[in-house]
Amino acid sequence: MEVIAIQKSILEGLTNELKTLLELTENTTKKYTPIFKEEKWLDNQEVCLMLGITKRSLQTYKDKGLLPYSKLKRKNYFKLSDVQALLRAGQPYNTNDNGSID
Known part of the structure; x- marks a missing residue:
């Protein structure tokens, strides 16, 4: 084990x-x-x-303002209550494979 001695004033400063x-x-x-x-x-x-849904469909929902979100450090977050409200209402749009709204 290595023991290092430092001045009390330095230790107090670090503390x-x-x-x-x-x-x-x-x-x-x-x-x-x-x-x-x-x-x-x-x-x-x-x-x-x-x-x-796919990530592309989710992006479409965000772009169209169908699902509110918040961004924190380049990452999107959604309130569970908003997602549940969208589920209760029935997803308002169907998206095809390329993410566009049908």
């Missing part, structure tokens, strides 16, 4: 920096936690499986 980083992380997490606790969010693959 303070880690505490500051932890506080920043907790504050950022608190900001977004209520959003995710209120609603279950699904990614593209989960929505495609639930609706029984």
Whole structure:
């Protein structure tokens, strides 16, 4: 085992920096936690499986405004309640193999 000795002031400085980083992380997490606790969010693959559609058809639904979504770091997320509402209403359009609406 290797033992490394550092000055107490350096250790305290590192400890303070880690505490500051932890506080920043907790504050950022608190900001977004209520959003995710209120609603279950699904990614593209989960929505495609639930609706029984292809990724291209899902893109058509998004383009036509049939299914609202949110984007976080280049990834799309859909509220479970929105997907369920679309299922209850019956999928408003059928899409053919190339994703265009029939």
